[in-house]
Amino acid sequence: MRVTREKAAENRDRIVAAAARLFREEGFDGIGVDAIMKAAGLTHGGFYRHFASKDDLAAEAVGRALAAGAERQAGAGSLQEFVTRYLSPRHREDRGDGCMVAALGSDMARQSAGVRSRFTAYIRDQLEKLADRIHVGSGAARREKAIATLAGLVGAMMLARAVDDPALSDEILTAARTALGGSRDA
Numbered sequence: 001m002r003v004t005r006e007k008a009a010e011n012r013d014r015i016v017a018a019a020a021r022l023f024r025e026e027g028f029d030g031i032g033v034d035a036i037m038k039a040a041g042l043t044h045g046g047f048y049r050h051f052a053s054k055d056d057l058a059a060e061a062v063g064r065a066l067a068a069g070a071e072r073q074a075g076a077g078s079l080q081e082f083v084t085r086y087l088s089p090r091h092r093e094d095r096g097d098g099c100m101v102a103a104l105g106s107d108m109a110r111q112s113a114g115v116r117s118r119f120t121a122y123i124r125d126q127l128e129k130l131a132d133r134i135h136v137g138s139g140a141a142r143r144e145k146a147i148a149t150l151a152g153l154v155g156a157m158m159l160a161r162a163v164d165d166p167a168l169s170d171e172i173l174t175a176a177r178t179a180l181g182g183s184r185d186a
Contacts, residue, residue: 012050014040019061020068021096024103028058028111059114065100066122073126079133079149083182086153087173090186092160102157126150152180 003011018039022031033054034044051057076082085091091098101123108119130146137145156176160169178184 008049011040011042011046015042015047015050015057016060016064019057020065020100023058023061024065024098024100025096028104028107033057055112055114058111059118062100062104062115063118066118068097069099069101070122070125070129073129079130080181080183082130082133083149083153083177083180084186087156087160087177087180087182088186089170089173092157092169092173095161099154099157102154102161105154105158123150149180152176156180 015036019031019036022036022039025031033047036057037044037047047057051060072085073082076085086099095103101119108116111119127143127146127150130149131139131142134142134145134149136142153176156172160172160176163169163172173186174184177186
């Protein structure tokens with residue numbers, strides 16, 4: 001049975017969406033093509049009609065997840081609101097739909113050039129957007145604070161997700177929110 005172009009595009013979209021979620025939940029090496037295709041409701045055999053390799057899929061999935069993150073960030077009216085939302089227990093618990101940077105940042109150095117270039121472009125863009133939300137200091141000082149803020153946000157989220165003590169995880173989120181200018185309570 002021949003698949004229409006529309007159906008093929010829909011299938012590709014489902015594969016990318018499933019991969020974006022599963023990569024954040026399981027890591028790049030923690031999930032295989034067969035599981036991604038199953039999550040998309042498709043058979044493993046159809047994968048190579050859409051992608052040349054898992055790396056090609058990873059680049060597209062990373063791009064999609066990063067775009068979703070940028071959209072969420074744009075929805076925060078102020079730096080304080082963004083920090084508070086980002087360092088919330090809700091975000092900590094939602095790895096699959098949460099920040100790609102916090103979920104997979106430490107894996108990026110081992111990924112393909114296509115994945116890394118999308119990641120790098122996203123980081124540059126987010127640093128600009130964060131710097132625009134900082135209203136004190138010169139351009140260089142605002143960029144420096146943006147870098148420190150992004151590093152603090154991602155690092156705190158990674159630590160809060162990594163520890164197996166819920167009280168310590170909450171403590172990490174609260175301390176980082178306060179230090180980075182967010183509300184004490186999320």
